[in-house]
Amino acid sequence: MPIKLVVFDVDETIWRVSVTYTSFLKPPLRIIGTSELCDSVGARVKLFSGVREVLKGLQEKGVLMSIASLNDPEPDMVAECLKLFGISDYFIYPQVNHKGKNRNIKTILKLLKEKEAIEISYPEIIFVDDQELNTRSVMKGCPGIKAVNLGSDINNITQVLNLL
Numbered sequence: 001m002p003i004k005l006v007v008f009d010v011d012e013t014i015w016r017v018s019v020t021y022t023s024f025l026k027p028p029l030r031i032i033g034t035s036e037l038c039d040s041v042g043a044r045v046k047l048f049s050g051v052r053e054v055l056k057g058l059q060e061k062g063v064l065m066s067i068a069s070l071n072d073p074e075p076d077m078v079a080e081c082l083k084l085f086g087i088s089d090y091f092i093y094p095q096v097n098h099k100g101k102n103r104n105i106k107t108i109l110k111l112l113k114e115k116e117a118i119e120i121s122y123p124e125i126i127f128v129d130d131q132e133l134n135t136r137s138v139m140k141g142c143p144g145i146k147a148v149n150l151g152s153d154i155n156n157i158t159q160v161l162n163l164l
């Protein structure tokens with residue numbers, strides 16, 4: 001089945017954050033390079049190389065992209081970082097909360113169906129996460145989904161493009 005949607009984890013999947021969780025950043029944030037930003041006390045976020053290439057590649061192929069991130073929804077520091085890096089427009093209905101990745105994916109599918117009239121089934125989705133616990137749980141909760149562990153299944157985010 002052709003892939004229609006790629007759902008990304010954020011922390012340690014699309015960027016590295018020096019304080020473990022993006023929620024731990026202390027605003028205001030400021031950009032200090034095309035792919036790096038820092039918070040008010042010097043903590044840093046570095047967008048992994050290849051991320052922009054992957055997002056652009058997926059967009060060119062008409063594949064939708066979203067986010068399932070375990071971080072505080074308020075204030076949404078993930079949204080803030082995406083905006084500063086200039087990549088927020090790539091993501092449709094990003095989920096940033098503590099509800100768990102399975103629920104996040106189901107919410108994204110529900111919103112796509114209700115608001116965009118786009119129906120996507122699990123085998124048409126790739127989920128990318130650096131934590132095996134998350135990829136395993138999503139494989140169980142969303143049968144047929146292609147849950148990809150960054151670190152063991154692939155070692156560079158750009159390899160997502162080879163999985164379409």
Ligand SMILES: [Mg+2]
Pocket residue numbers: 009010011012013129130131
């Ligand atoms: Mg992660």
